[in-house]
């Protein structure tokens with residue numbers, strides 16, 4: 601990292617700092633002294649070969665996996681050992697590869713439930729929608745391109761639409777940091793392009809950390825890229841810089857780009 605972390609921690613724009621984190625699974629280091637910082641409202645893409653530690657990184661940020669060394673700092677406060685629900689409450693939300701929508705509810709209901717602050721689903725059903733809530737959900741529907749599908753049951757959506765709905769649900773939580781794990785899994789080129797547009801549109805309001813393998817998607821996202829290898833930081837740069845980096849080519853792109 602170009603600047604010492606303790607200096608960066610005082611920067612007002614800093615949202616997340618992963619500081620020398622090691623995750624040890626019975627002697628195997630899935631993360632090995634890994635560091636990364638993310639600014640408010642910024643887009644970061646994390647790539648790396650299979651087993652590089654990308655999912656473990658997200659698991660550690662959100663408190664599902666515990667660091668054996670190092671720390672995670674979010675909005676200036678250490679969250680390394682907080683329970684997952686507390687980290688979520690502070691403004692981190694994660695979307696997994698498989699859509700986790702509620703199939704028997706409409707698109708609109710899925711978004712409304714995701715947007716409820718107290719996350720009490722039963723109570724959510726009984727609540728009337730406040731005007732500002734309605735406006736917020738309408739904006740999200742537009743952002744994820746599902747305005748015309750708002751009254752369709754989520755289970756009837758196409759695969760790509762389910763993924764967009766789930767991105768919308770993550771956005772509805774108002775989390776400042778969104779973790780998106782392979783948001784284009786199972787999508788064709790058109791849906792992938794739309795997903796890139798959608799995620800780029802979240803910039804400014806949310807910081808987004810995207811894990812993905814698809815180089816065409818990563819190019820369309822055009823965010824800053826961090827490359828991981830064997831649980832360690834390998835490189836960081838623009839897509840163009842990463843593309844031509846020989847170390848990256850050796851461990852990842854050389855193999856993936858063929």
Ligand SMILES: Nc1ncnc2c1ncn2[C@@H]1O[C@H](COP(=O)(O)OP(=O)(O)OP(=O)(O)O)[C@@H](O)[C@H]1O
Nearest residue numbers: 625628629630648649650651652653654655656657
């Ligand atoms: N609970 C666990 N116990 C033991 N080893 C684990 C555990 N979770 C992950 N690993 C190992 O840690 C390494 C990193 O896994 P991780 O899933 O973070 O990689 P990844 O970069 O997300 O890979 P992929 O691109 O294939 O999803 C892998 O070798 C994996 O087998």
